[in-house]
Amino acid sequence: MQWFDALVQGVLLGGMYAQYALGMALMFGVMRIVNISHGDLVILLSLIGISMAMAWGLGPFTVLIILVPLGVFMGWLLQKAILNKVVGSDPLPSLIATFGLSIALQNLMLQIWSANSRSLPGEGIESRSIDIGGIYIGLLPVIVLVVATGLTWGLDLTLKRTRFGRALRAAAADVEAAAMTGINPRAVYALATAIAVGILGFAAVFQALRSTVAPADGAAQLIYAFEAVIIGGMGSVWGAFIGSMVLGISQGIGFRIDPGFGVLAGHIVFLIVLATRPQGLFGKA
């Protein structure tokens, strides 16, 4: 029973990781842009949300409504101002540029919000739970999982079925050939990064509700997002979702074995996948 409980809690934790991983699946998995500032953007959005909630007494839903469009704008700006200048087949320039941005953002956040941990008051939803046959399931993690599933479904459909999705996949496959087909790759990439960071607006609210955030926390989110995308397989949105589940379940079971072992268990499973199936669970080659 306690192992089943660990599995359930792991899946719920996976829902949170999926919210970090979706933007990464789009940027790293599809566009092959390495965005080191991914986690820091989550934290930045969280801190902005917390400050707004404190200043104006906003509820979490209102904060979400504000943070998602703000994330979209930040993503668009990130692509226009920085990433479009370094875009190309070589992932190194984008890695270095966003690594610098990551450090700058962390210091900026430290300057504004100090190193204290903060969280978003959730009007009680963060502590409510449901008792199902002896297993207590938190209401908030269920909401997180449902939202993550909805976002995955929406993003997958956008990539497969829409004009924008096809244009993005075409540009990711061959930027020059995409331009020869009438696609403006910079405009398509700007929209894609806007969507990726917009999704982080969801992650920012839920992260701040279920736990605390501090300016230096971004690195952990970054590594979970990378791991989830690689476990799932590059270029697959549902793969990133399943990869998040694998990571969440590994950690859930690891925590049950020993509270200090949880995070490490996730990394070990990631390394096992990398060693035995480097293309990822849903990767093609």
Added chain:
Amino acid sequence: MSAVLSTHGLVARYGDFQALYGVDTELHAGEAVALIGANGAGKSTFLRAIMGLLPVAREMVRLDGEPVGGTPTDRMVRKGIAIVPEGRRLFSGMSVEDNLRVAIDQAARMGAKGGWTLQRLHQLFPILAEKARTPVQSLSGGQQQMVAIGRALLCQPRVLLCDEISLGLAPKVIREIYAALPEIRAAGTAMIVVEQDVGLAKSASDRLYCMLEGRVTLTGNSAEVTREQIGEAYFGAGHAVV
């Protein structure tokens, strides 16, 4: 008769290496022009320069008399020029239909008008209907070339640039692909066909240009130029080769 597309002293370089030395060409509405020349003569560079894939001065390329040199590639497509690039350059990982749909999407976005539809393309190359769901990387070379041509046509071009569409294909497949060109011309599309096979180039065009080391060394009606003239222009006999 005024030219649809013309180049005026077109110069292009890759860094320090100059690849084109003042190329003057003209393409009239509905006309097919062949561009022949040996490897490294500058044929592909010429097409890339027209498409805005290399930096060139504005006045060097004119479309309907309007200077368009150096316009970004996607905007050139919007203005009515499409290219079947060397090496086909399909969107790998995507199906045949999705590859074609990318062009349909963009033509719709730009409000491009033209007669090319998926149905008409399937009449031209029936195999593409059959393979609609197949990922492009598992097609044969000839089938991939058909997708590349289809993708360019679905951009609804007034001018189609074809870069060595026979390269690496079996003679039977080459005949099949070249058999489609008259129908494309019948739709009113003007064409520049870059080709290494001189016989093929002559039969598929009204006029031809021969290039050598970044310069035009011969131009004339395809039916009139002789093998000897082409031989001289192609290999540079009688020209001072640097």
